[in-house]
Amino acid sequence: MNLARVEHYFAPFLSAMEGEDTWLALHGELEPIDNVAPRIPWPKNLFIFGTVNMDESTHPFSDKVLDRAFTFEFWEVDLIRWTESKRALDPSGQILEPVSELLRRLYDALAPARRHFGYRTADEFFAYCRAGASARPLQALLDSAVLMKVLPRVRGDDAGPLKAALSELAKIADPAHLPRTRRKIDQMTASLDLTGQTRFWAPRA
Numbered sequence: 001m002n003l004a005r006v007e008h009y010f011a012p013f014l015s016a017m018e019g020e021d022t023w024l025a026l027h028g029e030l031e032p033i034d035n036v037a038p039r040i041p042w043p044k045n046l047f048i049f050g051t052v053n054m055d056e057s058t059h060p061f062s063d064k065v066l067d068r069a070f071t072f073e074f075w076e077v078d079l080i081r082w083t084e085s086k087r088a089l090d091p092s093g094q095i096l097e098p099v100s101e102l103l104r105r106l107y108d109a110l111a112p113a114r115r116h117f118g119y120r121t122a123d124e125f126f127a128y129c130r131a132g133a134s135a136r137p138l139q140a141l142l143d144s145a146v147l148m149k150v151l152p153r154v155r156g157d158d159a160g161p162l163k164a165a166l167s168e169l170a171k172i173a174d175p176a177h178l179p180r181t182r183r184k185i186d187q188m189t190a191s192l193d194l195t196g197q198t199r200f201w202a203p204r205a
Helices: 011-016 079-085 096-113 119-132 138-153 162-173 179-195
Strands: 023-025 039-041
Touching: 011 023, 079 096, 079 119, 096 119, 096 138, 096 162, 119 138, 138 179, 162 179
Parallel strands: none
Antiparallel strands: 023 039
16 A cells, blocks of 8 residues: 555545544545445444565654554464474475475574565575476575575664564575575675665676
């Protein structure tokens, strides 16, 4: 809902939600258009649900909107239940188990910095490893998947817990034998130390 400013395009609804016996304006004419009345009474049994993202591609909510809304935050991802939901795709667990274990460790490392990932990333990570299993070693697939699906989300400055998150990622990459991932983490950490900011596409320090 917040790809555009909600208080702009949703203004008639916000006004109609106020008080008793209010009206919802549907258009600006005085007479019906194509049998659509200019306004209708606000239906008391009408509830509007919408999803939003909070990132650099969206607009924040104003107090006007928040005063009229109930906000629910869906932030945590249950990767244990996600793993169980994928059992039928890999009954032997030869791919699912290593993928699931690595995803859980990556998630735990990134969650304190609020750079963790959701179910879509987990799905695509797993699908990539399944698709390439007949052509490449699983370890190489895991390394590539982290580079393509997890690390591009990691960005920020040194004012918060990001540096600690990168350190935790490095501790995961070495024993998991993810050399390309480790090199990228080192590059991002060096950029953070040098400039106070980092992202996946940070220049080499």
